[in-house]
Amino acid sequence: MKTEQELIKEITDLTFKIEKNYPELYALLQEDPSTIPSMEHPEINPTVLQDYLNTLKEHIEHHKSK
Numbered sequence: 001m002k003t004e005q006e007l008i009k010e011i012t013d014l015t016f017k018i019e020k021n022y023p024e025l026y027a028l029l030q031e032d033p034s035t036i037p038s039m040e041h042p043e044i045n046p047t048v049l050q051d052y053l054n055t056l057k058e059h060i061e062h063h064k065s066k
Helices: 004-021 023-029 046-064
Strands: none
Touching: 004 023, 004 046, 023 046
């Protein structure tokens, strides 16, 4: 499994890619309930970060298939 630092870098890079290449999708990311943890103080660990990264990738694939 990747480290937290590696995952954070990958999330950051992917977020910048979304902002640049899919601005209409980027605008929705902040409002999308699937990207917001349901707990008040979620524990951040590699599993949570990997899940978030996977969600971002799924959003791109879904957006591209429209």
